[in-house]
Amino acid sequence: MAVYTHLGAEDLAQLIACYDVGDLVSAKGIAEGVSNSNWLVETTRGRFILTMYERRIDTAELPFFLGLLDHLSDHACAVPRTIHDREGSAYREVAGKAVALIEYLPGVSPTRPTPAQARAVGAALASVHVAGLSFGQERINRLDASFSWNELEHTDQAALAEIDPSMPDTVEMAQAVAENWPGDLPRSVIHSDLFPDNVLMLGDRVTGMIDFYFACTDAMAYDLAVTHAAWCFDKRGETFEPALGKALVEGYEAVRPLEVRERQELPLLAQGACLRFVASRTEDWLDTPADALVTRKDPMDFVRRWRFYVENGAQVFA
Numbered sequence: 469m470a471v472y473t474h475l476g477a478e479d480l481a482q483l484i485a486c487y488d489v490g491d492l493v494s495a496k497g498i499a500e501g502v503s504n505s506n507w508l509v510e511t512t513r514g515r516f517i518l519t520m521y522e523r524r525i526d527t528a529e530l531p532f533f534l535g536l537l538d539h540l541s542d543h544a545c546a547v548p549r550t551i552h553d554r555e556g557s558a559y560r561e562v563a564g565k566a567v568a569l570i571e572y573l574p575g576v577s578p579t580r581p582t583p584a585q586a587r588a589v590g591a592a593l594a595s596v597h598v599a600g601l602s603f604g605q606e607r608i609n610r611l612d613a614s615f616s617w618n619e620l621e622h623t624d625q626a627a628l629a630e631i632d633p634s635m636p637d638t639v640e641m642a643q644a645v646a647e648n649w650p651g652d653l654p655r656s657v658i659h660s661d662l663f664p665d666n667v668l669m670l671g672d673r674v675t676g677m678i679d680f681y682f683a684c685t686d687a688m689a690y691d692l693a694v695t696h697a698a699w700c701f702d703k704r705g706e707t708f709e710p711a712l713g714k715a716l717v718e719g720y721e722a723v724r725p726l727e728v729r730e731r732q733e734l735p736l737l738a739q740g741a742c743l744r745f746v747a748s749r750t751e752d753w754l755d756t757p758a759d760a761l762v763t764r765k766d767p768m769d770f771v772r773r774w775r776f777y778v779e780n781g782a783q784v785f786a
Contacts, residue, residue: 573676575668590719600657735781
């Protein structure tokens with residue numbers, strides 16, 4: 469989440485009037501994430517999240533993203549439902565950009581997750597995978613290991629070194645991951661970006677999984693690896709928390725047991741998960757406008773995780 473485009477009060481009021489949600493009371497920009505502009509909107513009938521799609525999202529794919537939210541909600545997954553406008557559309561266009569209004573869900577994103585919370589998140593992720601099997605739509609993962617390697621390979625080495633002197637070394641590491649990537653694991657719709665700030669919780673209960681705009685059809689075990697890398701380290705990726713990793717996988721398998729081959733590939737899948745975020749964060753670090761209300765994220769946080777999985781992945785997922 470972020471704010472790139474600024475909408476005036478009159479524009480926001482006119483937009484909200486297109487929905488049967490009451491009159492606009494307030495709207496506050498949300499300065500988190502890097503891909504879209506977002507506002508917390510309050511009306512006379514409640515709270516909602518307004519998203520304007522800015523980067524990495526093709527408007528033609530919005531029926532997939534927004535339809536997925538409604539499908540998962542219908543299958544009792546903890547996700548927000550899309551609010552359709554008075555004409556029945558899931559999204560509209562403002563200032564030449566697509567916007568959608570999404571249900572607001574209660575809860576707080578954990579800043580220091582506990583094993584009980586990690587277990588609950590694992591179970592919630594597995595429920596998405598199971599429900600996603602019947603979704604009926606597919607979307608290619610455009611941020612897979614091959615894409616991420618190509619992104620790093622074609623980034624100017626001097627620019628990489630400006631982020632950190634060791635960054636150029638990641639290109640060779642990335643090639644090794646891409647060349648050994650498994651292509652035949654069980655697939656479903658996956659979230660592929662389930663960081664703690666994309667999960668809302670009340671105590672140890674997951675009340676909402678949000679920001680499905682990287683969702684795609686890919687290996688379910690890869691999504692578990694992404695979540696493992698996102699949840700089981702300190703913010704800088706310097707310290708691994710084994711209790712969180714164990715609880716996350718246990719929670720997942722309580723709903724959907726892993727196949728033997730999925731578990732065997734988890735160390736490499738976790739490396740690929742880190743590669744994806746190194747590549748995307750590098751792009752954002754170098755390309756984000758200076759005046760955007762956005763918090764840039766350090767690619768090195770995931771370089772450190774990546775190196776951990778290279779050295780310890782077999783033991784972590786044994």
